Amino acid sequence: MNSNHRIVGRRRSSHEAKQYDMLLRVLLIGDSGVGKTCILYRFVEDDFTMSHISTIGIDFKLKTVEVNGKRIRVQIWDTAGQERYETITKQYYRRAQGVLLVYDVTSEKSFTNISKWANDVDEYAPEDVERMLIANKCDERDWRVISKQQGQKLADLYGMSFFETSAYRNVNIKEAFLALTNNIIRRQGIIPPSDHSCVKDGKCIHDLDMDLAADDVSPLTDAEETKTGACSACSLA
């Protein structure tokens, strides 16, 4: 996508109904070709394509899920796995509440590189970001080189939750995103506190009232967030 585009927060007019209770940001990272874009498409569009067109820089899609009776708008950022886009993609770690670290069970290199991606998360993402390890392409039985046990062991080592997925066969895609969302909510305790001034009827009235333009691709600066009314106090910004 065109990196010159900027995020444009737009206030809903009062007659527009709010469709969700809170907004979360989730990042997909991992080597080029592990299937990040396909995972995103499977989750959001329930579709799959065998062609591999490398993501340029960063892209995102939105999906609303329901967890514990709350409608959660999940903004999922799909990063390019190619090293040349690192400068762009690293800028998005800072505001993520969840990260999916993806490897391909048919690629040993993508598995060993998880340590590099995990280091990047440590360096650039918030300390309390929720991490999940994803072993994609589990449908590829003949070509598999990384066992489920190896994946689980690595996830345990890093203290991450773990799912084996197939975007192709639609295995565990929805389950992984729902578990991540659930973990973020539970671990970070980000349900808006009822005594905060930005909370009305148990919901934050700030960040949640913004729409994002379809070509929104770059992260907001702190100043821009303040201008568009995002609320740092309730941790939803």
Ligand SMILES: Nc1nc2c(ncn2[C@@H]2O[C@H](COP(=O)(O)OP(=O)(O)OP(=O)(O)O)[C@@H](O)[C@H]2O)c(=O)[nH]1
């Ligand atoms: N068999 C199988 N192939 C998959 C699966 N997921 C993705 N692929 C294939 O893997 C290739 C790469 O998928 P992408 O989603 O474009 O990979 P990516 O990680 O987004 O790659 P970059 O954008 O370059 O970082 C494509 O040819 C997909 O069709 C899967 O679950 N099973």
